[in-house]
Amino acid sequence: MRRDRNRNLFALGLALLLLGGGVLALQGATVERADFTFNNASEPQSLDPKVVSGVPEGRVLRCLYEGLTNMHPKTLVPVPGMAERWEVSEDGRTYTFHIRKNARWSNGDPLTAEDFVYSWRRFLDPAMPAKYAQLLWLVVKGRDFFDGKVPSAEVGIRAPEPHTFVVELVHPTAYFLDLCSFYPLFPVHRATVEAHPKTWSKPRNFVGNGPFLLEARTIRDRIRLRKNPQYWDADSVRLNTVDILPVEDHVTGLNLYLTGVLDWETDVPQQVISDLLKRDDFQPRAYLGSYFYRINLKHRNPEKARFLSDPRFRMALYLAMDRKAIVEGVTKAGELPSRALVPPGIPNYSDARHQPPALPEMDMEKARALIEEVKKDLGVDKIPTLKVLYNTSESHKNIAEVIQQRWGQGLGLKIKLENQEWGTYQASQKALDYDISRSAWIGDYADANTFLDLFVSGGGNNHTGYADPIYDSLIEAAAREADRDKRREILYKAEEMLLRDLPIIPIYSYVTKNLVRPWVKGFYPNLQNVHPLKFVWIDEEAKKNAEGR
Amino acid sequence: MQKGAEEEAQVDPPEEVESGEGAASLGDQEPEGFTFFSDHPLLTFLLKRLGWMALTLWIVFTLSFFLMRSIPGGPFDQEQNLSAEVLAKYKAAFYLDKPLAEQYLLHLRNALTGDLGPSYKMADYTVNEIMAAGIPKSLALGVIALIFALTLGITAGLLSAIKRGGFLDRSLMTVATIGIALPNFVIAGILILLFVIWIPIFPAATWGDYKHLFLPAFCLGAPFAAYVARLTRTGMLDVLSQDYIRTARAKGLSDAQVLVRHALKGGLLPVISFLGPAIAGILTGSLVVEKIFQIPGLGTHFVQAAINRDYTLAMGCVLLYTTLVYVMNLLVDIGYTIIDPRVKLE
Amino acid sequence: MSELSETVLDVQNLRVTFRSEDGDVRAVRGVSYELARGETLAIVGESGSGKSVTHMALMDLLPQTAMISADRLRLVGRNLMEMSPKEKRRMRGSDLAMIFQDPMTSLNPFSTLGTQIAEMLKLHRGLRGKALYAAAVAALAEVGIPNAEDRVEQYPHEFSGGMRQRAMIAMMLAGEPEVLIADEPTTALDVTVQAQIMELLAGLQSERGMSIILITHDLGLVAGSSHRVAVMYAGRIVEMGTTEKIFADPRHPYTRGLLASVPRLDQEGGELYQIPGTPPDLAHLEPGCPFRERCEFAV
Ligand SMILES: Nc1ncnc2c1ncn2[C@@H]1O[C@H](COP(=O)(O)OP(=O)(O)O)[C@@H](O)[C@H]1O
Numbered sequence A: 001m002r003r004d005r006n007r008n009l010f011a012l013g014l015a016l017l018l019l020g021g022g023v024l025a026l027q028g029a030t031v032e033r034a035d036f037t038f039n040n041a042s043e044p045q046s047l048d049p050k051v052v053s054g055v056p057e058g059r060v061l062r063c064l065y066e067g068l069t070n071m072h073p074k075t076l077v078p079v080p081g082m083a084e085r086w087e088v089s090e091d092g093r094t095y096t097f098h099i100r101k102n103a104r105w106s107n108g109d110p111l112t113a114e115d116f117v118y119s120w121r122r123f124l125d126p127a128m129p130a131k132y133a134q135l136l137w138l139v140v141k142g143r144d145f146f147d148g149k150v151p152s153a154e155v156g157i158r159a160p161e162p163h164t165f166v167v168e169l170v171h172p173t174a175y176f177l178d179l180c181s182f183y184p185l186f187p188v189h190r191a192t193v194e195a196h197p198k199t200w201s202k203p204r205n206f207v208g209n210g211p212f213l214l215e216a217r218t219i220r221d222r223i224r225l226r227k228n229p230q231y232w233d234a235d236s237v238r239l240n241t242v243d244i245l246p247v248e249d250h251v252t253g254l255n256l257y258l259t260g261v262l263d264w265e266t267d268v269p270q271q272v273i274s275d276l277l278k279r280d281d282f283q284p285r286a287y288l289g290s291y292f293y294r295i296n297l298k299h300r301n302p303e304k305a306r307f308l309s310d311p312r313f314r315m316a317l318y319l320a321m322d323r324k325a326i327v328e329g330v331t332k333a334g335e336l337p338s339r340a341l342v343p344p345g346i347p348n349y350s351d352a353r354h355q356p357p358a359l360p361e362m363d364m365e366k367a368r369a370l371i372e373e374v375k376k377d378l379g380v381d382k383i384p385t386l387k388v389l390y391n392t393s394e395s396h397k398n399i400a401e402v403i404q405q406r407w408g409q410g411l412g413l414k415i416k417l418e419n420q421e422w423g424t425y426q427a428s429q430k431a432l433d434y435d436i437s438r439s440a441w442i443g444d445y446a447d448a449n450t451f452l453d454l455f456v457s458g459g460g461n462n463h464t465g466y467a468d469p470i471y472d473s474l475i476e477a478a479a480r481e482a483d484r485d486k487r488r489e490i491l492y493k494a495e496e497m498l499l500r501d502l503p504i505i506p507i508y509s510y511v512t513k514n515l516v517r518p519w520v521k522g523f524y525p526n527l528q529n530v531h532p533l534k535f536v537w538i539d540e541e542a543k544k545n546a547e548g549r
Numbered sequence B: 001m002q003k004g005a006e007e008e009a010q011v012d013p014p015e016e017v018e019s020g021e022g023a024a025s026l027g028d029q030e031p032e033g034f035t036f037f038s039d040h041p042l043l044t045f046l047l048k049r050l051g052w053m054a055l056t057l058w059i060v061f062t063l064s065f066f067l068m069r070s071i072p073g074g075p076f077d078q079e080q081n082l083s084a085e086v087l088a089k090y091k092a093a094f095y096l097d098k099p100l101a102e103q104y105l106l107h108l109r110n111a112l113t114g115d116l117g118p119s120y121k122m123a124d125y126t127v128n129e130i131m132a133a134g135i136p137k138s139l140a141l142g143v144i145a146l147i148f149a150l151t152l153g154i155t156a157g158l159l160s161a162i163k164r165g166g167f168l169d170r171s172l173m174t175v176a177t178i179g180i181a182l183p184n185f186v187i188a189g190i191l192i193l194l195f196v197i198w199i200p201i202f203p204a205a206t207w208g209d210y211k212h213l214f215l216p217a218f219c220l221g222a223p224f225a226a227y228v229a230r231l232t233r234t235g236m237l238d239v240l241s242q243d244y245i246r247t248a249r250a251k252g253l254s255d256a257q258v259l260v261r262h263a264l265k266g267g268l269l270p271v272i273s274f275l276g277p278a279i280a281g282i283l284t285g286s287l288v289v290e291k292i293f294q295i296p297g298l299g300t301h302f303v304q305a306a307i308n309r310d311y312t313l314a315m316g317c318v319l320l321y322t323t324l325v326y327v328m329n330l331l332v333d334i335g336y337t338i339i340d341p342r343v344k345l346e
Numbered sequence C: 001m002s003e004l005s006e007t008v009l010d011v012q013n014l015r016v017t018f019r020s021e022d023g024d025v026r027a028v029r030g031v032s033y034e035l036a037r038g039e040t041l042a043i044v045g046e047s048g049s050g051k052s053v054t055h056m057a058l059m060d061l062l063p064q065t066a067m068i069s070a071d072r073l074r075l076v077g078r079n080l081m082e083m084s085p086k087e088k089r090r091m092r093g094s095d096l097a098m099i100f101q102d103p104m105t106s107l108n109p110f111s112t113l114g115t116q117i118a119e120m121l122k123l124h125r126g127l128r129g130k131a132l133y134a135a136a137v138a139a140l141a142e143v144g145i146p147n148a149e150d151r152v153e154q155y156p157h158e159f160s161g162g163m164r165q166r167a168m169i170a171m172m173l174a175g176e177p178e179v180l181i182a183d184e185p186t187t188a189l190d191v192t193v194q195a196q197i198m199e200l201l202a203g204l205q206s207e208r209g210m211s212i213i214l215i216t217h218d219l220g221l222v223a224g225s226s227h228r229v230a231v232m233y234a235g236r237i238v239e240m241g242t243t244e245k246i247f248a249d250p251r252h253p254y255t256r257g258l259l260a261s262v263p264r265l266d267q268e269g270g271e272l273y274q275i276p277g278t279p280p281d282l283a284h285l286e287p288g289c290p291f292r293e294r295c296e297f298a299v
């Protein structure tokens, strides 16, 4: 009776609540498609140039900001950006940039040299520096300011006139102009940053100086950009709206591309590469990245250390590695087997006109001979089991299996494979808690230094225990050298040393894996896989034709 | 016989013998079950359960705090190119250089004031902001998945029970068995192939209007629908063989009336008991489904937070999941006492 | 017998066979009887003799596997065999009602007794709203349940066994049936309560003038409460007569066996008589008397 009715009503109420929740759940808004949508593969850590350090962040920041220089979309050489021109002093240590008079922030404020002074000092701020702060240690007193030893005024960054920005470097730095287009060095809008210290990068506050405005951002959902009318070169920007998606799973990304949601997908799942290669819109090109194995030269286990620290043993490992089988059987996207650390295609280093140092081809016989030699010298017959560490991933595993097979059957070594989840793997590598570890490096700028610099003694990304003062001095000398040819020769020497000592075993150099719709124009393949959206446009005619078919 | 009668006499209160005593014992029975408005039992029940929840949250907080930090790697350790000097400054800024006990107290104090801190890996957001953005999406997904699970599961289970042994029953139960066995990423793959690639009626992924919710919610709900179908079937078959169903038929009710008024409640009890685990399962299942369908909900944030060692965000997600599961179970328990008057809130 | 003239229920040669994979179970093999208005007919027999199946067949409560046939089945002049399923359903509860052995499990544990009784009142008497509520309370009061106003709001588990059976009676009588089939109504109750329930049934019968079929395996219960007795064995009525006659002069050896196994107050100590053997397997009955094997008089 009453009690039954109450119960029934209550149960009905709960059911209705569930249904109501369902109705509410379905109320999502329809998102109108942007002119151009691409998958950035992860949520940017931040929109603050100071905080970021990754490729996906770079793609977003290049839309929202602009540095002193820009990258040419095809050749990536520095072209005028916020600075319309610049002069370099005789000794190569002083750069004078002339900020363009029509440079503006997105809120209409004029952008001046002071903005760069503020931003670059903020970059070195001892209290809370940029993640890439060491980049500006190459500025006079940059390091001292960072360490809190001198006030900001002493740093070699000045604005003698509103539109003149002067930078004094410690050494002539060959790649400094490239660095000026590197996204961590983009300027930020002082008034906004100071008015909203915690929330200035939110869409409601954001002020930038790039070709696009930040219209909306929902976490791990999408970033919506709109053309910035205040941008000095707004006339050449042809996309009105851009959507940036953070899809981590590349199978999902591929589905989105195949169903027409994406115009550009930045990576593809390994397992479909052979199929994709048949398509016109998938054309892998050389990419500024190397895949290699690190070897622990300072192993805590003396048994293992005896072998791992012997360069002949490492050479044997190198010689017994079937790189061709790896690129043809596993990676399949046209990666090039490497015989050096620095990948090909770097101007004035490994381009068509220059011949950087390289290791010999695979040679099982020689490898076996070396192993025998080492065994004899050490007076040991048994080599302890070695572990190859990689972060959990199907293709790393497949590569390791090819290598395991050669080292095992070819050299008679006992090799075990060990996979660790990303964070753990990184920690193991950092702590030198491994035998042999899968590694890779994507160059920050198109210069051999970004690779060779890794292995200086105590370097933050060395992770091999390799330490040689001669190597360090070569890297140092290259940094001081203003002459391009002399500098190249010094770097060649460094790489030669590295290939002699082999703290790393080169495997292959990367290729880009972009899927781009045929009607996307102004999108050029290049070594750094940088594609400023400023130059990108949609060929509506071609799009209509393609869709009509 | 004699002995049995004695037992019966003991079970039966003496109210049989005299009506007056029967009336007296009525008073004792009044507060039983679920009554409305005047209810102290519900209030005390809620208070008790909330107390337990607070305790659970504290334990979960403590365990997660130390467990997370015992796993190798930290939020800023894994970034390439971070020099030792910069790293030290970042760690200091987030108290990561302080002794663990001190960090614990700091975080606990902040958590008690509702401040879970900034995300270590999404520097533009606080943990609260990220979760506030994620909750509605995960809830939307979960609610639709639950509706799928219940409507499909109960309907299939009822049909199966009514047509027991028939072709419909056998095919439905085969589908249900497959549904339980298939992990939801496989279901997702099949559905995407069918309804995104071949017959493009649903979007492949991402968040947007209702169409974006359909496939992921279905994938998430399908295994539970299958399980609910089986539970409903066995529950209904069990109830339909009960004496009181015969009574209901003897009363002259139609089959439909017997089913709806007499069999349904008892038949669905197993489903109600399953709701607690189901909700927990749907919440955790959404980790996979959200990834496949790129839904920016809690699941995605949780997984990424774990991978990135984003301690604060991971902690926020753990606490939120605990709360959600707890509250949902509470609702289910209350729901159970509403359907079954024999069960009391405790 | 003169006042019990009008026949309300007429059963002729009722047969029920259950189809099963191990062969057909012939549970009822030609039962015939007539029931007069106001009469109480006791159906007695060992467990498994077909008492319940016979009457479930009348109620049309048997599962699909049951094959029912009869020469005649008439209830207050209406032919049960020609009724559509819908008519049969309407007949249940309103003309022919049935109460069951175990009041514990025969009431729906999920709704209050008020609701369960009201359901009948609504269905068969078309009552609604306040009148419905009042009638439900009255129905409970009528079967001797104290504080009926409160009791209508209670669930079966809040009742004792005897009270539950009273409520069951109230519920089944709510449709004002011509015939009430009481299938072992007191078997699950303790002895003192048994008597109260029987008393209640007798009282209600005299008030309403309805007929009762009292199914029991307990001849002791029959003596004071029924006009006639039908003894069932292996799906057949083996002997039928007035209660006095059956008790005084049983003809069939099975009836004698039954009578001998009734405990008596005047009997001092000693073992109760038990009919030897077990009832026959109804799936494999051989021709002839099925009691033969257990019969003292068989040759
Ligand atoms: N649904 C059924 N299917 C098969 N056999 C049944 C079914 N119901 C009852 N029987 C059989 O019918 C016979 C009579 O049962 P029943 O009428 O319940 O006996 P009782 O006289 O004890 O009430 C028994 O042998 C029983 O096994």
Ligand SMILES: [Mg+2]
Pocket (backbone or CB within 6 Å): C048, C051, C052, C053, C183, C184
């Ligand atoms: Mg029976």
